[in-house]
Amino acid sequence: MVLMGALFMGASIILGVKAGKDVPSSYQRxxxxxxxxxxxxxxxxxxxxxxxxxxxxxxxxxxxGIVFLGGAFFVxxxxxxxxxxxxxxxxxxxxxLKARDELELRVEQRTKDLQQAMTKxxxxxxxxxxxxxxxxxxxxxxxxxxxxxxDGIRVVDKNYIVLRVNRTFKRLMGLxxxxxxxxxxxxxxxxxxxxxxxxxxxxxxxxxxRVECEKNIANRNGKVIPCLxxxxxxxxxxxDLVGVVxxxxxxxxxxxxxxxxxxxxxxxxxxxxxNRRGFLEMAENQLxxxxxxxxxxxxxxxxxxxxxxxxxxxxxxxxxxALIEAAGVLKSTFRKTDVIGIGRLxxxxxxxxxxxxxxxxxxxxxxKRMQEHIAEINLEPDRAYELSMSVGMVSYSFDExxxxxxxxxxxxxxMYQCKREKKKRENGG
Numbered sequence: 001m002v003l004m005g006a007l008f009m010g011a012s013i014i015l016g017v018k019a020g021k022d023v024p025s026s027y028q029r030x031x032x033x034x035x036x037x038x039x040x041x042x043x044x045x046x047x048x049x050x051x052x053x054x055x056x057x058x059x060x061x062x063x064x065g066i067v068f069l070g071g072a073f074f075v076x077x078x079x080x081x082x083x084x085x086x087x088x089x090x091x092x093x094x095x096x097l098k099a100r101d102e103l104e105l106r107v108e109q110r111t112k113d114l115q116q117a118m119t120k121x122x123x124x125x126x127x128x129x130x131x132x133x134x135x136x137x138x139x140x141x142x143x144x145x146x147x148x149x150x151d152g153i154r155v156v157d158k159n160y161i162v163l164r165v166n167r168t169f170k171r172l173m174g175l176x177x178x179x180x181x182x183x184x185x186x187x188x189x190x191x192x193x194x195x196x197x198x199x200x201x202x203x204x205x206x207x208x209x210r211v212e213c214e215k216n217i218a219n220r221n222g223k224v225i226p227c228l229x230x231x232x233x234x235x236x237x238x239x240d241l242v243g244v245v246x247x248x249x250x251x252x253x254x255x256x257x258x259x260x261x262x263x264x265x266x267x268x269x270x271x272x273x274x275n276r277r278g279f280l281e282m283a284e285n286q287l288x289x290x291x292x293x294x295x296x297x298x299x300x301x302x303x304x305x306x307x308x309x310x311x312x313x314x315x316x317x318x319x320x321x322a323l324i325e326a327a328g329v330l331k332s333t334f335r336k337t338d339v340i341g342i343g344r345l346x347x348x349x350x351x352x353x354x355x356x357x358x359x360x361x362x363x364x365x366x367x368k369r370m371q372e373h374i375a376e377i378n379l380e381p382d383r384a385y386e387l388s389m390s391v392g393m394v395s396y397s398f399d400e401x402x403x404x405x406x407x408x409x410x411x412x413x414x415m416y417q418c419k420r421e422k423k424k425r426e427n428g429g
Contacts, residue, residue: 152248156201160184174220189217200231204244226255268344271327279343283353283404286340290398297396301411304348305388314384325387333370367391390419
């Protein structure tokens with residue numbers, strides 16, 4: 001039995017030596033002491049065995065007492081080591097519990113923070129969604145407002161890039177969004193004023209608060225559209241200039257009306273010729289032009305003969321017909337290449353301004369051609385009156401300029417001289 005104990009003790013020593021490598025440094029000293037005590041026990045076992053085998057004269061009680069003393073010391077060390085280990089374990093558990101509590105607190109706090117962050121993020125997402133919807137609604141509302149406008153509208157940024165147009169603009173210009181949006185405005189609808197100080201966009205970008213002008217714009221189909229363009233600056237919420245808003249109003253009908261009114265203001269309603277105002281404006285301009293270009297002009301001043309007799313005896317309706325016939329004679333007599341303008345000055349007086357050369361006044365064939373036309377009309381059967389006109393022809397020379405009123409006075413004088421001579425011939429004088 002003692003031998004078996006010695007074997008177990010030897011095995012324990014071997015295991016203790018191997019396990020000592022893994023023992024913490026704070027326990028290395030106690031562990032080595034325990035290993036030494038086990039070696040001491042092994043020596044005691046072996047000594048006891050040797051004494052028994054060889055029957056040496058050593059007192060067995062002494063050896064046994066030493067071994068027991070070592071065993072008691074061994075047990076004391078084991079209890080102390082175990083106690084320290086238990087204390088370390090308890091301290092470790094306390095540290096673990098404290099660490100766990102701190103970790104749980106941190107996790108709880110982090111969870112709260114995360115929940116708050118998630119709640120805040122949820123609010124922000126909802127706010128952004130709400131803002132995005134509000135922006136989309138605002139854009140849709142703006143598009144509806146723009147598209148309901150009767151005028152074409154174009155929005156251009158500070159770099160002259162087109163940002164937005166409305167439906168009327170696209171229809172007016174015959175273009176699509178792909179033809180316009182994102183392109184420089186002068187590439188979309190170029191005009192002579194583009195890239196010049198006269199450009200409405202440039203003027204607004206350089207400080208003007210409102211620019212209005214009229215332009216003729218050719219659309220994609222080549223149709224020229226007279227437009228009234230009004231340009232305004234537009235700013236962001238901070239008041240900084242962002243770009244320019246232009247409105248394009250089609251004023252074709254207005255221009256046609258203006259032309260019609262202008263034509264009416266200078267046109268004789270009965271004959272379709274220029275009235276006195278229209279003839280004087282035209283003739284005055286032509287006299288200035290002839291003076292600058294060293295050109296000569298002829299003025300024919302004509303009066304419808306026996307107009308008073310026709311009105312008194314045949315009625316004013318027939319008198320109007322005679323005026324219309326006289327106007328027809330003048331229109332058919334004068335070629336467009338020669339005549340500058342024909343007008344009814346009032347009553348039964350007419351005037352024709354035409355091109356000519358000096359020295360040809362007496363031989364000018366136009367008077368003869370006019371009389372031939374009148375003669376053809378008078379050959380018509382069942383006429384109630386004879387159409388007759390007295391003519392006074394005067395010339396305008398650039399080296400002796402005068403006003404149109406002076407030229408008309410000279411023509412009137414020559415015409416009345418012609419009328420007097422005609423009456424003298426008719427009376428056989």
